[in-house]
Amino acid sequence: MITENTIAAISTPLGRGGIAVIRVSGKDAIAIAERVFRSSHGGEVRKFPSHTVHHGLVVAPNSQEPLDEVMLTVFRAPNSYTGEDVVEISCHGGVFVSQKVLEAVLEAGARLADPGEFTKRAFLNGKIDLVQAEAVADLIQASTERSHQEAFQQLRGGLSDQINAVRNSLVDMLALMELELDFSQEDVEFLDRQEIEERLRRSIEELDKLIASYQRGRFLREGAKITIVGRPNVGKSSLLNALLGMERAIVDETPGTTRDAIETQLDIKGVLFRVIDTAGLRQAKNRIEKKGIAITEFHIEDADVVLFLLDASEGVTRADEKIWQQVERLSQKRREMFPAKIIIVGNKIDLGNQLTKGSFDPEMGKWPLVLVSAKTLTGIPQLNETIFKAVFDERWERGDAVITNVRHLQALQKARQHLGFALETLKQGLSTEFAVVDIKGALEQLGAIVGQTTPEEVLDRIFEQFCIGK
Template identity: 40%
Template sequence: MDDTIAAIATPLGDGGIHIVRISGPDAWPIACQLFRPAPPQTLETIEPLKVAFGHIHDPATGRILDEVLLTRFVKPHSYTSEDVVEIHGHGGAFVATRILQGVLDQGARLALPGEFTRRAFLHGRLDLTQAEAVADVIHAASDKALSTALSQLQGELSRSLNALYDRLLAVLAQLEAAIDFPEEGLEFERKQAMAQQVSAVQKEIDALIATFRAGRIYREGLNVALVGKPNVGKSSLLNALLKEDRAIVTPHPGTTRDVLEERVRIRDLHLNIVDTAGIRHQPEVIEEEGIKRTRRALGQADLALVLLDLSMPLDANDDMLLDAVGATPRLIVLNKCDRPPQLDTDALAKRFQDETPFPISATTGEGLDALIDRLHARILAGAPSGEGALITRERHRQALAGSRDALQRVTESLNGDLSEDLVAVDLNTALEHLGGLLGKTFVEDLLDQIFDDFCIGK
């Protein structure tokens, strides 16, 4: 981290402004080679955290490249905790690239994806969960996703994890004291108290693990498969949810031959909805491949919206469909309620006693609001109420599960009166998992995996 990096921090293209960000020990000297403040300011009078107006010049020719605003940040009071300069120029890919090239010509290096945030982490300004939250804020597609990411960025999850880490560290200190001074021994009462402390931490870790489903849904959205036999109205329902004609709708069965995936916002959540090919007996050759993809989409779905035709009796294709859904969580939707009903709803109620099918008309919109309300409630069923720390990534869940399993062995060893050395090994394992989650301990491969998903300039 002893070199200076630079990148364009805004999307390339036409726009109001672009930002070129420079970070590292030579950030200000490099900026001084390019920037000429407008009088009466001089380079010497530019104060940190104050915006200066002026021009970017080509050092070789003296030619003005752009009229800009420049802000200087002095370490550690910056995003990376290094010296940072941000140059705000007019939007446009050409001028932004010219300014960046000027910065690189003065000795900066082009930043790697996520390298600014990586430096913020390595300098201790952010822990690893907060660094991950930076990317989640950028990619948030709903209110819930944004509020969860901001909460994590502001350290709510970090505070909870650090508190658990410190409590386990205190228990480990007692164990190590007993190991260092074996003549004093570790009395039964102290072992019992330690076991209670460890058990309390374990319960809190279990509670955090239980938030993963909701946290993942907030961050990634829910994968929903629209399934039904041909011509039941799946594409019409997708268009109704999207409020645009995205999927082709015709009166001919088998129009949808492939899966079509779209992102839909439902209240404060977003769903990844997959419109699938209709499932039926004796399909055409092309349809058969579409049905294979439908079954694959069902296997990857968190929830299936199963469409049945209210204007027709149940048939063998419906039975085939319900068999294909299998154990996938589902909501049964009765489409075409604007037509005379032919489906035996009483028989359907007996067949699915624990479910309430929703009658709708995808073409007229009747019942659609009620379906959205039920879908939203189903998604959030079991989600933690109120504010609190959530885990949002599989990495979080795995680290916490590893810590919990190690703590379970600690409790069993303490209750079984095993040696302090054995207890300490498992307690250290639990701490390593928590430390890895926060970034107290890490390997470069993990950082590469996390920050490679970032955009360049962040």
């Protein structure tokens, strides 16, 4: 699907740098380049072979004023990122010069690209599927080693291959089932019910694995949220600074120093964690403290991991027990499918330790206990390891396909529901005709993930989240 318009945009970040790249894509890309590029060896752009680089000048198409010394790279259709003719002009970095080169290209007949339009064209021209297109955005946004690896795997088709394997199995089965319906009066059986049910079960198992992987994928894409909770002056801000290895929060002996939540980021084993240091939970004395405590309660509800902080030198106090009841209630409130994990952290062991599992409430005792000193950093490596294990199952392997965004999750859940209905239909001895309807529904949802049955407005919403130039 080669589109009529030829588009252009600056593909590199705005600002000073060694080079900036202006990308041009469309049926007139070569002709537009011809109007603005003057080769230093006298060659004509229309005669340049694909995948070659050429030195020369960019000029304003009307005045012929030289604008910059550049390198021009030609990629001819269909062997380009978008599947169209593509020209990339590498000019000197800098806001002004790159903007002047872009203006020259637009003056020569290109249109300014919409956000994500180059990648959308790659999708529409069959160079990549929708999962791979979304992986491009994830790869750009990746901030840790594992989020990069996961996005790169999806870009290479790992998730698409797994979804398409399920789709192909269902399509093969559906074809035989519909053929059997066509010959129903002749009593011809291409697949017995037991085999259909077994194939459906295997497909459901594959979808269940992918659905269960969403939590891991979300952590890799967005980061897991850690909320540090405890009564005032147990060392929440000190613990935050110890985890970060730097002073991020103000530390003071005065209870209530932290009035608002402080958010920062932590990288543990290549995984991003967003750490929230909250106001101490207690009876509010004024309107400001009341707001701070309300914010704390929100972050407990929204957490993936709650670090419930105690003063190990004092043991479990009555105030701690009251706060624990709030933590237990709030941490399980919002996420039925993925409730928060809790880690009990005993701080200030440099002053002594009065904490044992036997001194805990039975419900508190089922969660791991880690003893640390935020002051001397004793136990901090063990706490990092416990945090990591709380959100990453040891059984997960690098290379396993995972779901990283909610659009995929919702489509998989709907597909799984359709297959469950189809299986139940067969178990009840009803006509396979009813099962066929649900199998088609499942195929439509799986097709929406990879972009084969995705409505145009959904595509627009996906690609408008990209940066201009990609």
